[in-house]
Amino acid sequence: MTLLAAENLCFGYSRERRILDDVSLSVEAGDTIGLVGESGSGKTTLLRLLLGLQRPQSGSIRLNGSPLDPGNAAFMREFRRQVQVVYQDPYSSLDPRQTVFGIVSEPLRSLRIEGNHRQMSGDALEAVGLGRDVLERYPHQFSGGQRQRIAIARAIAPGPRLLLADEAVSALDLTTRVRIVELLRRLSTQMTLLFVSHDIGVVASLCKRIIILEKGRIVEAGETRSVLADPQHPYSQRLLASVPRLDIR
Amino acid sequence: MSEPLLDIENLTVRAGEATLVSKLSLRIERGERVGLIGESGSGKSLTALAATGLLPAGLTAEGSVLLSGQQVIGAPDRQLNGVRGTAAAIVFQEPLTALDPLMRVGRQIAEPLARRARRDGETLSRGRLRQAVLSLIDEVALPTPERTARAYPHELSGGQRQRVAIAMALACRPDLLIADEPTTALDVTTQAEILRLLDRLVRERDMALLFISHDLPVVANTVERVVVLQRGVAVEQGPTQTVFAEPGHEYTKSLLAAARAFDAALEGRA
Numbered sequence: 001m002t003l004l005a006a007e008n009l010c011f012g013y014s015r016e017r018r019i020l021d022d023v024s025l026s027v028e029a030g031d032t033i034g035l036v037g038e039s040g041s042g043k044t045t046l047l048r049l050l051l052g053l054q055r056p057q058s059g060s061i062r063l064n065g066s067p068l069d070p071g072n073a074a075f076m077r078e079f080r081r082q083v084q085v086v087y088q089d090p091y092s093s094l095d096p097r098q099t100v101f102g103i104v105s106e107p108l109r110s111l112r113i114e115g116n117h118r119q120m121s122g123d124a125l126e127a128v129g130l131g132r133d134v135l136e137r138y139p140h141q142f143s144g145g146q147r148q149r150i151a152i153a154r155a156i157a158p159g160p161r162l163l164l165a166d167e168a169v170s171a172l173d174l175t176t177r178v179r180i181v182e183l184l185r186r187l188s189t190q191m192t193l194l195f196v197s198h199d200i201g202v203v204a205s206l207c208k209r210i211i212i213l214e215k216g217r218i219v220e221a222g223e224t225r226s227v228l229a230d231p232q233h234p235y236s237q238r239l240l241a242s243v244p245r246l247d248i249r
Numbered sequence: 250m251s252e253p254l255l256d257i258e259n260l261t262v263r264a265g266e267a268t269l270v271s272k273l274s275l276r277i278e279r280g281e282r283v284g285l286i287g288e289s290g291s292g293k294s295l296t297a298l299a300a301t302g303l304l305p306a307g308l309t310a311e312g313s314v315l316l317s318g319q320q321v322i323g324a325p326d327r328q329l330n331g332v333r334g335t336a337a338a339i340v341f342q343e344p345l346t347a348l349d350p351l352m353r354v355g356r357q358i359a360e361p362l363a364r365r366a367r368r369d370g371e372t373l374s375r376g377r378l379r380q381a382v383l384s385l386i387d388e389v390a391l392p393t394p395e396r397t398a399r400a401y402p403h404e405l406s407g408g409q410r411q412r413v414a415i416a417m418a419l420a421c422r423p424d425l426l427i428a429d430e431p432t433t434a435l436d437v438t439t440q441a442e443i444l445r446l447l448d449r450l451v452r453e454r455d456m457a458l459l460f461i462s463h464d465l466p467v468v469a470n471t472v473e474r475v476v477v478l479q480r481g482v483a484v485e486q487g488p489t490q491t492v493f494a495e496p497g498h499e500y501t502k503s504l505l506a507a508a509r510a511f512d513a514a515l516e517g518r519a
Contacts, residue, residue, distance in 0.1 A: 039436055173288035173463065178507040198437065201511030201512065204511065204515045205511055205514030239437065242437045244469070245512055246509060246512045247512070
C-alpha cells in the first residue's frame, strides 16, 4: 500500500535554477528508504515539501491517496499524526527550557491526541532506550546521543506511520551513531522510515531501498543492495567511488 | 638523524579542574604522515592548538612541546611567531570561518606569502607577489587563477574555499602541515578531491602531515602512523596498517567495529 506519494514535484526560487526538477517517489507501507544526496542536491527541500512546510510549484503529494492540503488544519493534524520528523542537530531541536516530558508530549498536545500523556511519553522514551525517570530532566543534562533519542521519542510519541529522518545521525560520533542506527533499525520494523542522509555507509546498513538525488533530480533509485553493487548512473558511480573505505585495497 | 619537527612529551591541557589532554606524547619526523583519531571531546584539536601555542585563554598546558626545536609551552607570542607558519601551518575544518569574508582571496593568500618572504629577508615586488599568488592558486588546482584571486570567499564553493585555506598554509612553506578535520564539512565527492590534493602536495613539497580526524576510513587512506585519543589519553599508537588490522585497545576495537559495520554494508556484506 502506498503511504506517501510524490508526483512530478518542481520547486525553485528563480526561473533559471530549479532546486527540484520533476521528482517522483512513492513510499510504501513498511519501506525503509534512504534518500542520498550531497549539499545542494535538494534533499532538504524535498523533505520540506513532503512535510507540507513548503508548497511545490507544480506536482502533487498524497498521503493515503488524499492530496496534501496545508491550508486545511484538520487534515494537517491527521497528517502530522501519521508523518513525524527527526532533525539533524539534537542541540538545537530540543527546547532547553522545557523538561523532557514537556518536549516529548508536545506533539500529543498540539495534535489533540487523547489519553494519558505522561504514560504515552514514558512509553516513547522506553522505546528509544531511555527510562521513564528522565521525564522531569532538562535537555542540557543529556549527551548528544541521548538528546537524539529524546528527539526520536518525541517523533514516535503520536504513533506515526511514517518517520522522516533528516541527517538524524550525522552530528553524532561514530560509536553513538552505530547505536542510534540500531535504534532506527528496530523502529523501522514498526513503522515506515524515510531516511535522508549524505552518508551512504549509514544508508547502506539501514535502508532496503535507496534514492540518489543530484542537483534536484533523481538519478538512480532501487534496491540498496543492487544499486551499491552495480550503480548505473555516472554520478552514482562517482559518489560511491568517493566514499573512503577502511580496508585499503 | 635530525631532530623531529614536532616533539610532544607529556602534554597535559587543563581547563580549571578538568583535564582535557593527559600526558600525551607524540613525535613527528620530517616527511612523516601521522593521524590523530578520536571522537568529539577527545582532545585532538586541542593537541593541534597546543602544538602551535594557540590554546585559547583559560586553558593551561604543561609538559613539553618542541616545534622545530623551539619550546612552545610558556613561550611568548613574539618568540612563537618565528616558528608559526614556517615550522607548522594549520588548515582548519570550516573554511568559511577560517577565511576573512571581506577580503579578496588573492590578498588573503598574499599576506602569508609576503610575511614568509620578509622572514627570509626578501622583499617581494608587487609583480612577483602577484605571480606567487597565482601560482599557489594554480597549485591547489583552483580554476582560472586570475578570477579566483579577485573573488571573495562567499563566491566560492566549500571545496574551493578549503583549497584557498590550503594555499594560505602552503604560502608559509611549512615543514609540517597540520590539518584539523579538513574534509569533515565537505561533501564526499569533494572530500575525495581534497584528500587527493593534500596527498599530492605533501609528497611534492616533502612536508610532514599531522592529520586530525574522527573518520577512520579517511585516516586509513591518508597517513602512515596513527595515534588514537580517548578523552584526552592516547590509548594506542602505531603504524596505520597494524593498528587497524590488529587493534590492541578496547576503544580502538569498538571504533573499528563501528566503521567496519558501515563499510561492510557498503560492500553488500551485511
